[in-house]
Amino acid sequence: MTGRIMTVAASAVPSEPRDPQRIYSIAELAREFAITARTIRFYEDEGLIKPKRQGLTRLYSAGDRTRLGWILRGKRLGFTLAEIKELLDLYQVDRTGVSQLRELLRRSRLHIEDLEHKRRDLDAHIAEFRDVELQVAAELAKRGADTGHD
Amino acid sequence: MTGRIMTVAASAVPSEPRDPQRIYSIAELAREFAITARTIRFYEDEGLIKPKRQGLTRLYSAGDRTRLGWILRGKRLGFTLAEIKELLDLYQVDRTGVSQLRELLRRSRLHIEDLEHKRRDLDAHIAEFRDVELQVAAELAKRGADTGHD
DNA sequence: ACCCACATTGACGTTAACGTAAACGTCAAC
DNA sequence: GTTGACGTTTACGTTAACGTCAATGTGGGT
Structure with a gap:
């Protein structure tokens, strides 16, 4: 297998429970991040998070929670949801080809420039x-x- | 007179012509900051800038230009126009009383905390x-x- | 059996920050 | 004297990012 490159992941504001197995309800995450459930569902509609389902009820993994924190941090920095989605998607696309890696590198650098500005x-x-x-x-x-x- | 405390002012992105006497047309500023005249007028409607007038035509001073740059920088950092207006207003209010100075200090510190976050x-x-x-x-x-x- | 807290999907309402178009004035150039 | 580049106001349109119902389902206490 080709060495995994890592996925974007970092600490959100509330990051105490380091249990990677835990699952969260929508209300739980809403409380933790001080947003509404409506907001979380909206992010899902926009394709920013894709929680598992048990029937209709959404179940959020630790990864989903991290993603959510990442999204909110992006928002605090003034990025739009569309921009945030782009960045999130960026790291989920196919990394196998050299040209794709090159493109990823190019866009990372562009984004870093923006951030440094x-x-x-x-x-x-x-x-x-x-x-x-x-x-x-x-x-x-x-x-x-x-x-x-x- | 009571020692002037300074007014918020800094470098915008385009800051070459250091002539404090110059006046600018709305189209000029729009080009320079890469925004539309509509946007500038909108900021005026919202009370963020108050250019002089010659008849109906707006005339912008160097100070107005600086203010505009400041506003746009605030926007890039993710502040809303309402927040930016608050901050701009903050430094234009009466600085004579001790209680007002104290309030100004308090709010500056709050804002600095936000910025550091x-x-x-x-x-x-x-x-x-x-x-x-x-x-x-x-x-x-x-x-x-x-x-x-x- | 009933209530309550929590979940769901529509669907319409709202606010911020402009865009866009209409209708008009002004002044220099051709 | 009209064209064109600039300016103006008024006013309705638009997009993003949710809020706010309404109608409904669901599992757990009492």
Whole structure:
């Protein structure tokens, strides 16, 4: 077999129960990630997750849960669901051919560039607000008021 | 007068002409930032920018241009226009009272926390994709194909 | 047997962030 | 004097990402 390359997977916000066998109900995941069941079903309609079914009821695996966390992280970073789907799909396609690997590499690099642009934006934003914080704190100190820090 | 605290201002993407006296037409700014005039007018309707007028025609100052760049950067980071407006307004309110300064400080800190959360998300995202890039590049190299780098 | 919490599938409603088209004014160029 | 590039307002259309019912099923207590 050709060496498996890995699948995109990382830590979501709530990642305590490291049991890969566990299954989750939709309400459970909704609570955990502070979203509604409607949202989760919507993501499924959009093809972002495909839980198993027992009859009609959806059963979510640990992998599904991880995927969901990944999706939400993408959202926090300002990506649309369509973009997130593209990225998720990207790593599920056929990796056997060299041309496909090349394409995957190309798109990864493009995406990394995008992410690094975002990071520059973010760093600039943070720097500005840190500056504001300093100035305001200094002004408050000068006026003899305390700044909320000890 | 009470020491001016500064106003939020930073570099947008296109920031070559450092002439603070220049004025810009709406089409000019639209081209420069790669958005439509409709978008700029929409931002005005939403109270995000308030250009001067000569009759009906809008005239944008260097400050307006900077503001616009700031708005777009906020958008790239995934903030809604409502959030961006809040942040912009934040720095235009009355800074004379101690209680207002305290409030400003509090909200700055909250926002910084949010931004730092975003940064952690972003770093995790970047790390993952870098990892993917490495793996795929390695696999390609193993197969004797070149990776697009020299 | 009945209730309740949880699940399901439609289907229509809503909000944000613009797009798009209509109808019009203005000024310089040909 | 009309064409064309720019500007304007008003207003309806659109897409994404869900919210909010309604109608129904299902398994577990009491």
